[in-house]
Amino acid sequence: MKPQSYELHMLLSETPGDEMKDVIIGLEVHVQLNKLRSKLFCSCSTQYHDSEPNMCTCPVCLGLPGALPVINEKAVDSAIKVALALNCNIEEQIMFYRKNYYYPDLVKGFQISQYDYPIAMDGKISIEADGEREIRIKRVHMEEDPGRLIHVGTIDRSRYSLIDYNRSGVALLEVVTEPDLRTPKEARLFLNKLRNILEYLDVFDGSLEGSLRVDANISLAGGARAEIKNISSYKGVEKALLFETVRQKNLVRRGIRVAQETRHYDEVRGITISLRTKEEEKDYRYFPEPDLVPLRIGDRVDDIKRALPELPDAKRQRLVKQYDISDHHAKVLTSELKLANFFERVATKVDANLSATWIADVLKGELNYRGIGIDAFSPEHMIQILQMLKNDKITEKGAVQVIRTILDEGGAPPEIVKRKGLLKIEESIITRAVAEVIKENPAAVKDYHDGKNEALHFLMGQVMKKTHGRADPSMVSKLLKEKL
Amino acid sequence: MNVDGIREMVKSGKSVEEVIQSLFDKIERSKLNAFITLAKEQALEEARRVDKHGAKGMLGAIPIAIKDCISTRGIQTTCGSKILEGYVPPYDAHVIERLKADGAIIIGKTNMDEFAMGSSTETSYFGPTRNPCDLSRVPGGSSGGSAAAVAGGEVPIALGSDTGGSVRCPASFCGVVGLKPTYGLVSRYGLIAYANSLEQIGPFARNVKDVALLLDVIAGYDPRDSTSMDKKCEYTKELRDDVSDVKIGVPKEFFGEGIDEDVEKAVWSGIKVLEDLGASYTEISLPHTKYSLAAYYIIAMSEASSNLARFDGLRYGLRLGKDKDWHTTFSEIRANGFGEEVKRRILLGTYALSAGYYGRYYLKALKVRTLIKRDFEVALKDTSVLITPTMPFPAFKIGEKIGDPLALYLADVNTVPINLAGVPSISVPCGFVGKLPIGMQIIGRHFDEATILRTAHAFERNTGG
Ligand SMILES: [Zn+2]
Numbered sequence: 001m002k003p004q005s006y007e008l009h010m011l012l013s014e015t016p017g018d019e020m021k022d023v024i025i026g027l028e029v030h031v032q033l034n035k036l037r038s039k040l041f042c043s044c045s046t047q048y049h050d051s052e053p054n055m056c057t058c059p060v061c062l063g064l065p066g067a068l069p070v071i072n073e074k075a076v077d078s079a080i081k082v083a084l085a086l087n088c089n090i091e092e093q094i095m096f097y098r099k100n101y102y103y104p105d106l107v108k109g110f111q112i113s114q115y116d117y118p119i120a121m122d123g124k125i126s127i128e129a130d131g132e133r134e135i136r137i138k139r140v141h142m143e144e145d146p147g148r149l150i151h152v153g154t155i156d157r158s159r160y161s162l163i164d165y166n167r168s169g170v171a172l173l174e175v176v177t178e179p180d181l182r183t184p185k186e187a188r189l190f191l192n193k194l195r196n197i198l199e200y201l202d203v204f205d206g207s208l209e210g211s212l213r214v215d216a217n218i219s220l221a222g223g224a225r226a227e228i229k230n231i232s233s234y235k236g237v238e239k240a241l242l243f244e245t246v247r248q249k250n251l252v253r254r255g256i257r258v259a260q261e262t263r264h265y266d267e268v269r270g271i272t273i274s275l276r277t278k279e280e281e282k283d284y285r286y287f288p289e290p291d292l293v294p295l296r297i298g299d300r301v302d303d304i305k306r307a308l309p310e311l312p313d314a315k316r317q318r319l320v321k322q323y324d325i326s327d328h329h330a331k332v333l334t335s336e337l338k339l340a341n342f343f344e345r346v347a348t349k350v351d352a353n354l355s356a357t358w359i360a361d362v363l364k365g366e367l368n369y370r371g372i373g374i375d376a377f378s379p380e381h382m383i384q385i386l387q388m389l390k391n392d393k394i395t396e397k398g399a400v401q402v403i404r405t406i407l408d409e410g411g412a413p414p415e416i417v418k419r420k421g422l423l424k425i426e427e428s429i430i431t432r433a434v435a436e437v438i439k440e441n442p443a444a445v446k447d448y449h450d451g452k453n454e455a456l457h458f459l460m461g462q463v464m465k466k467t468h469g470r471a472d473p474s475m476v477s478k479l480l481k482e483k484l
Numbered sequence: 485m486n487v488d489g490i491r492e493m494v495k496s497g498k499s500v501e502e503v504i505q506s507l508f509d510k511i512e513r514s515k516l517n518a519f520i521t522l523a524k525e526q527a528l529e530e531a532r533r534v535d536k537h538g539a540k541g542m543l544g545a546i547p548i549a550i551k552d553c554i555s556t557r558g559i560q561t562t563c564g565s566k567i568l569e570g571y572v573p574p575y576d577a578h579v580i581e582r583l584k585a586d587g588a589i590i591i592g593k594t595n596m597d598e599f600a601m602g603s604s605t606e607t608s609y610f611g612p613t614r615n616p617c618d619l620s621r622v623p624g625g626s627s628g629g630s631a632a633a634v635a636g637g638e639v640p641i642a643l644g645s646d647t648g649g650s651v652r653c654p655a656s657f658c659g660v661v662g663l664k665p666t667y668g669l670v671s672r673y674g675l676i677a678y679a680n681s682l683e684q685i686g687p688f689a690r691n692v693k694d695v696a697l698l699l700d701v702i703a704g705y706d707p708r709d710s711t712s713m714d715k716k717c718e719y720t721k722e723l724r725d726d727v728s729d730v731k732i733g734v735p736k737e738f739f740g741e742g743i744d745e746d747v748e749k750a751v752w753s754g755i756k757v758l759e760d761l762g763a764s765y766t767e768i769s770l771p772h773t774k775y776s777l778a779a780y781y782i783i784a785m786s787e788a789s790s791n792l793a794r795f796d797g798l799r800y801g802l803r804l805g806k807d808k809d810w811h812t813t814f815s816e817i818r819a820n821g822f823g824e825e826v827k828r829r830i831l832l833g834t835y836a837l838s839a840g841y842y843g844r845y846y847l848k849a850l851k852v853r854t855l856i857k858r859d860f861e862v863a864l865k866d867t868s869v870l871i872t873p874t875m876p877f878p879a880f881k882i883g884e885k886i887g888d889p890l891a892l893y894l895a896d897v898n899t900v901p902i903n904l905a906g907v908p909s910i911s912v913p914c915g916f917v918g919k920l921p922i923g924m925q926i927i928g929r930h931f932d933e934a935t936i937l938r939t940a941h942a943f944e945r946n947t948g949g
Contacts, residue, residue: 059573059575066672066675067673068672068708069710070707071710098790100837102811108793109794109796163798285837285842286842287786291710293711
């Protein structure tokens, strides 16, 4: 293994504006079916995130001698859902295989996975990179999650590691793409789209720690392929691929052959490091799991297909058509099922276009800024705010202030408007206040006519005072100038 | 001493505690080395509870011994291996739950070939078990401890497991009755796997009636074992004394070359006894039998190489003082914890599953298995049972074959085809060579344990067994 400083040096020596069109990327995405109540082969809970280490375990998921796996049929149904949503061909009968390798997080010395007869093959997802791009899905298969290793320090320097088997046996879905991705950004877009679909299907919660892990294969056209193992965040995938692209290009530029190897992504340092070369590649000795019988699934596919929910692309098209909103807004709104549902609740009560703008542009922006989800905001509140805006009760600025107040302090719109004095004052009241102020301040009026600009500011201040600050300042200024 | 014998003792005024205590006294004086672990405290406590509150279930207060590859909560379970020394399962196997629910008292865990890999109980880390009929000889294996304990009068009934003959072989060598059920009849949940697709837990007893009784208790569907089937019936009720409808098939491939002459003679006279009782027989052929040993060992070793991968010393079992890095530590633990025969089979199994060899060995073995299964289905269409010698020869001397693994593998020639086919089979004593017992194997149709039990029962009653 080369010293990391050397790799960093190479990264820094990259010349900007380098073309990326000759990059070939394929992903193996592991997602936890964490909306299931129990694990893939036992009845232990999948909700282990708040548990003490190794408490959500039983003889089966600890791989104790003599314990036997039993397939969780709900997991199979979830996998079928995903396969349908990814436009895959679904196998009539599926089988489980043993993937044999030694690792301390693997309780049985093998992982129950799929090999021949996986749940599905040959699907596709479209992503919007520069224009719409179709990414082919090679296969989708089910397997059990290993436990979790907690390295003290980093993987290559750790003195010892701790193991938590709570995760052991949780159902994983592995989605394997063809090498159709061309840039690290496309990889990220693909992952976002995949997550979006999985959340629409209600089989996956991407917000949970460790719910997604990616192995990325990357090569330059004609060159050897590096596999970056176990990247555990969406952003990490893009960063790791970016680093790897640059590293490989630099090697090529220097006339050094890119080695076929497995690399590890160090999230903290933002670099990839070599784990093993091809000569050390493992032979997993797959063979059919004798403790599980082949499972016929062909006859349940139709029922599951009928019950499939509306998926992101279809929803986006429908929103444009049904509510006459822009495609851009529809895209933002459908990027998250909850957001789309939120929009539809609001749009049935107030103007759809106004709703789309305020939810997709304003509210989403405020949520992103705070790093929180749409759950933090009630659609009823949004309806109230937009109704007030529409009825000219508050200004746009006032509406933004209400949204921010709800997010930062809590409370309900009418009460906030009242407390913060955001109710917009009618023009007639401002006109009356302007007339009074002109009458009461002849000296200032004279100064104004003498060309002293400060006088206007003084008069405006007096109007604002009379209207308790609820007047729209631009309107006050306009009316004052007219009357003077 | 059989189940009725124990019941008589209790009826005649002995307390259950006294009966159990007398067994422990006998075991502790015994030269057989049939047990690895005695559950003395738990058993005596249970006995006292029964004396106070009365017995329950089909096996009320009957003592039983359990092969040490069946998980017993709170009782050390080693599979005869150093690598599992000190491992105490936190859960009961399905069959143990059944036994407890029916009142049986577990007195201990019996010796076995390490991880059930052997036919002589000599590969146990805890030393060989001796044959009660001749202490210089092996009891057979791998369930040698269970068979010897029953034959030696240390316990009336016992459980073993049979992957390629591991119940029937020691039953034959020790002169007791042993049954391998149809694959799927008895749940394997809690049975520490040697070769998952071949093995079943099976009962030992001194007579067919007790074997049927024990099968009544342990058979039945268990949702925790995906290969388990709901096919049980009441076996003790099927033991009527009539075999006039039984059509016996005698497969010629199971006689002849390699089979001891005395053994062959004894089995033939057994068939004649059944004929006298009204059964008919025909000679038949199972043409693919000659491939069964090769197919069996490839499948068994392949599965074993994967099954035994979990023993890395990390979560349970053997530890070796100071831990080094992961690879070094688990390699040392496995090098130290497994015996020679286990290592041999892990290596061969790993080889058979390796890239480039999988198709040549494992897949081919699975194809052979399908052919053998079909052989049995065809043969058992026109016959109701098949009868063969269980073992080619009687019990051999301790140490006689241990240096020659191939010779030992050949000893399984008549038992492994049955596991490949998944059909049930029982071994009943049918005579002696000198003082050494001979076993007759009666094979049945899938899930037709009733007929082989009835045939064995009729034979036993008419030969004074
Ligand atoms: Zn579990």
